[in-house]
Amino acid sequence: MDHNNKASRILTRREALITSLGVIGGILSLPGCKRPAPPTYGNILRMGDDFTYSAQRSLLPELSLAKEYNLGDISSFPATGTINPGDSSKPGFNENYSKALDTNFDQWRMPVEGSVAKPRSFSLHELQSFPVRNQITKHTCEEGWTAIAQWHGVQLSRILQAVGIKPSARFVNFQTYDGWTDSIDMIDAFHPQTILAYGMNGKNLPIPHGAPVRLRVEKQIGYKSFKYIEKIIITDEFVDTGDSGWAWYVGM
Amino acid sequence: MEAVQPQLPKRHSRWVRVTHWIITISFFLLTFTGFMILMVHPRLYWGEVGNDLTPAIFELPISRNYKHGGWTSSTAFFNNENSPVTAGRTYDIFNQNGWARSLHFLSAWFLVLTGLVYFIFGFTSGHFRKNLFPGKDSFSVSSIKTDVKSHISLQFPKPSGGPTYGSLQKLTYNLVVFFLLPLTIMTGFTMSPAITAAFPFLLKIFFGAQSARTIHFFSSVSLVLFVLLHLTMVGMTGFKKHIKAMTIGS
Numbered sequence: 001m002d003h004n005n006k007a008s009r010i011l012t013r014r015e016a017l018i019t020s021l022g023v024i025g026g027i028l029s030l031p032g033c034k035r036p037a038p039p040t041y042g043n044i045l046r047m048g049d050d051f052t053y054s055a056q057r058s059l060l061p062e063l064s065l066a067k068e069y070n071l072g073d074i075s076s077f078p079a080t081g082t083i084n085p086g087d088s089s090k091p092g093f094n095e096n097y098s099k100a101l102d103t104n105f106d107q108w109r110m111p112v113e114g115s116v117a118k119p120r121s122f123s124l125h126e127l128q129s130f131p132v133r134n135q136i137t138k139h140t141c142e143e144g145w146t147a148i149a150q151w152h153g154v155q156l157s158r159i160l161q162a163v164g165i166k167p168s169a170r171f172v173n174f175q176t177y178d179g180w181t182d183s184i185d186m187i188d189a190f191h192p193q194t195i196l197a198y199g200m201n202g203k204n205l206p207i208p209h210g211a212p213v214r215l216r217v218e219k220q221i222g223y224k225s226f227k228y229i230e231k232i233i234i235t236d237e238f239v240d241t242g243d244s245g246w247a248w249y250v251g252m
Numbered sequence: 253m254e255a256v257q258p259q260l261p262k263r264h265s266r267w268v269r270v271t272h273w274i275i276t277i278s279f280f281l282l283t284f285t286g287f288m289i290l291m292v293h294p295r296l297y298w299g300e301v302g303n304d305l306t307p308a309i310f311e312l313p314i315s316r317n318y319k320h321g322g323w324t325s326s327t328a329f330f331n332n333e334n335s336p337v338t339a340g341r342t343y344d345i346f347n348q349n350g351w352a353r354s355l356h357f358l359s360a361w362f363l364v365l366t367g368l369v370y371f372i373f374g375f376t377s378g379h380f381r382k383n384l385f386p387g388k389d390s391f392s393v394s395s396i397k398t399d400v401k402s403h404i405s406l407q408f409p410k411p412s413g414g415p416t417y418g419s420l421q422k423l424t425y426n427l428v429v430f431f432l433l434p435l436t437i438m439t440g441f442t443m444s445p446a447i448t449a450a451f452p453f454l455l456k457i458f459f460g461a462q463s464a465r466t467i468h469f470f471s472s473v474s475l476v477l478f479v480l481l482h483l484t485m486v487g488m489t490g491f492k493k494h495i496k497a498m499t500i501g502s
Contacts, residue, residue: 251446
């Protein structure tokens with residue numbers, strides 16, 4: 001009697017263990033079936049980041065919107081990292097940016113190329129001729145601070161549709177004037193709140209905040225909202241730019 | 253006359269021992285990386301917004317970032333007196349968040365998944381009901397009185413080497429397991445833009461992302477104080493016996 005009880009309890013535990021392993025396995029492998037595998041750098045921290053990416057992509061709804069605020073909620077907003085790539089005395093200086101800045105970005109053009117049917121470049125005026133999306137959102141910096149601002153821009157999805165991305169396309173890579181290359185996946189790229197912002201708080205985007213155009217990815221931490229966008233490249237494969245020491249996906 | 257069979261003292265179950273140590277290691281790493289993360293921005297706020305250009309509730313002198321004045325002169329966004337402003341940072345801040353954040357979340361996965369296993373087994377095995385929840389006698393006024401007295405006089409009952417806990421001990425464990433740990437995890441979630449987009453009520457119940465961060469700080473400090481108290485009690489009532497009971501189970 002006692003022995004039987006014990007046996008059945010062990011079985012229940014084993015079943016429970018197998019079930020929970022199955023759940024973890026499901027989280028790890030499910031997205032792999034239908035989506036590109038997230039990047040791995042063969043390092044335990046990056047593997048943890050990938051696990052978070054898989055878990056968030058599997059468990060959270062793709063189209064949920066980040067909270068939008070009222071005009072009265074707009075707050076003071078520090079500018080950090082590169083605050084002017086046209087300043088030759090600072091790291092992140094870029095001569096092309098400096099020239100574009102001299103003409104108030106009149107000659108500025110942003111190429112969109114890669115895995116697309118119609119590669120082309122956009123002037124600031126061309127970007128502004130698309131329907132504008134205004135959103136008042138919270139910027140969450142990895143350092144621990146937050147700030148709310150209103151952003152004005154064009155949904156990235158409209159640009160991707162304008163250049164006709166190929167069905168094989170999986171990542172949108174951004175090259176910035178201050179020397180970054182980084183990417184987002186198509187779920188973030190096609191999210192309605194993912195915009196190329198050319199305006200902030202009712203004015204042109206200020207230089208410290210990424211003029212003339214920055215990205216806003218509202219469901220990730222601030223450092224994925226790249227400033228000073230120079231070029232967009234769509235790729236079928238993940239472009240590994242080496243381990244920067246920072247998580248590629250930062251939903252938290 | 254037949255001797256009354258002595259009741260075998262209760263031992264810690266294997267799942268309690270395993271989850272205890274996984275959570276211990278996770279908690280140590282979370283505390284260490286949490287401190288590293290706090291060093292990068294040692295200012296705490298209330299509400300949704302908080303940054304160097306807005307007032308803090310308080311600021312901790314724990315890194316060179318403390319009250320650094322490296323900012324360009326500020327520019328107003330709007331043409332009114334109380335307009336929010338912007339300024340550019342010119343100071344090279346201390347920042348090890350690249351690895352500290354990734355390690356924090358990796359450890360958090362171990363804590364959350366092990367915590368889930370602990371909760372499932374805790375409820376299904378009867379461990380919570382039998383050993384943690386108020387029993388017939390454990391939360392009576394007189395038993396608490398006796399327990400408080402014995403704590404004040406530092407005359408503790410002999411440790412059982414298993415989950416037979418005193419009233420104050422039960423109260424403390426309940427506070428940690430059912431309040432402080434869940435609160436710390438939930439406020440951690442509330443700082444995540446991806447999670448709050450899916451569950452906006454988190455921002456409501458914790459009054460905003462910065463409030464959640466501040467609550468996260470205080471609940472974590474409370475947990476660290478609990479660990480120090482726990483270690484003190486373990487030390488005072490037989491360190492070796494407790495360690496044996498929580499590892500090999502006897």
